[in-house]
Amino acid sequence: MKIDGFRGQLITADHADYETARAIWNGTVDRRPRLIARCSGTADVAAAVRFARDHDLEITVRGGGHNVAGTAVCDDGIVIDLSAMRAVWVDRAGGTARVQGGALWGDVDHETQAHGLATTGGIVSHTGVAGVTLGGGIGFLMRKHGLVVDNLLAAEVVTAEGSIVRASADDHPDLFWALRGGGGNFGVVTSFRFALHPLGPTVMAGPVFWAADDTADVLGFYRDFAADAPDELGTVVRLGTVPPLPGIPEDQHWRPAIAVNCCYAGAVEDGERAVRALRGFGRPLVDLLAPSPYVAFQSGIDATVLHGWHYRWKSTNLADLSDETIAVIADHAYAAGSPRSCVVMFHFGGAVVRVPHEATAYAGRDVAHNIVIEGVWLPDESGEHAAAETAWARRFLQALQPHRSGGVYVNFLDFDDDTSRVREAYGDHTYRRLAEVKAKYDPDNTFHHNKNIRPG
Known part of the structure; x- marks a missing residue:
């Protein structure tokens, strides 16, 4: 197979690299494209798009290949693969x-x-x-x-x-x-x-863990702590088990726990003051919050979400962390069957909310928190965990329904989230505006292997 004007690598099913090239982060996705066009630059991408249009091929686009829904790869079409373009x-x-x-x-x-x-x-x-x-x-x-x-x-x-x-x-x-x-x-x-x-290169960053039994108390404290936090302090809450990461004592590995992971975007000494109350709350199991190279911190949880593991996600925006919401989270977060499954919650506010709504297509600026429920299991555990972890995530999302603020982060939508959730991610006004832009730049919906917005 040949593409005019293409200088990268063309990979078909008989190529030695085909199995590796079609694999993406979420191991539940098992699709077999007809052709993978690994591009060397923009000219290759343009050539591959024209080739696909001329030959009526379905198109997917692979950047990092990390989207949980597996939108980077399709069956019997062409993958426009940018993985060699990392400069x-x-x-x-x-x-x-x-x-x-x-x-x-x-x-x-x-x-x-x-x-x-x-x-x-x-x-x-x-x-x-x-x-x-x-x-x-x-x-x-x-x-x-x-x-x-x-x-x-x-x-x-x-x-x-x-x-x-x-x-x-x-x-x-x-x-x-x-x-x-x-x-x-x-x-x-x-x-x-x-x-x-x-920024950096050293920042005040890292997680603090508490026992799962303390979840309601920790989240009650965190609600006020986060609301009063300076803009420099970013926090992400994780509920699940203690992962076997460097610096964590072996006797704590896989213990059910809640963690608040922090990064202070400013001077280390200011960060130390900003997190002092958090570190002093209750009886932490493990405290890894300390001066750290930013690069090391940013890769600190990589080993908890490895390529090839199996993932199913459910997500929503939360109106707030009311006592009722906290009770639902505490009741469901540790009910997963796999020790790798977890719940992750992001805190917004600060600079996010100060950007005008009309400035970008991102629609969730007024959200207090976003929560993503992550069912995770190993490939050889598929029979044991696939249905159970998916059911857990769905039950959890359903239990959160009365506490949602409306909306969802589009990057957290899984492949079985219906099309109504794409509209939910944007709201009617922004969705209509996006559909108009789509009609101008892609009237035939050539790029539809994604969280699709139809031309309108």
């Missing part, structure tokens, strides 16, 4: 970075921290830059520096026609607005330009 160029004087579409957040952190700079990114270093960004982008730095999309300055995009355009506030501003939260609906983003901010 990051830092303009220290200008305070920006240009990042190729196949880069991972670990690539960005590695290069930017060499200059004492960073931008909001995912909380796992092997998460793909493209997927996180296009959905909105939440992470530890968002309360101080905004969402990932609030730091996006420009993007290079290959459209459904195979044309190459630049999207920014001045060039194709409608497309630029839609890219900042509207997902992969509008084209293939081959590079991003981000604003950077001084």
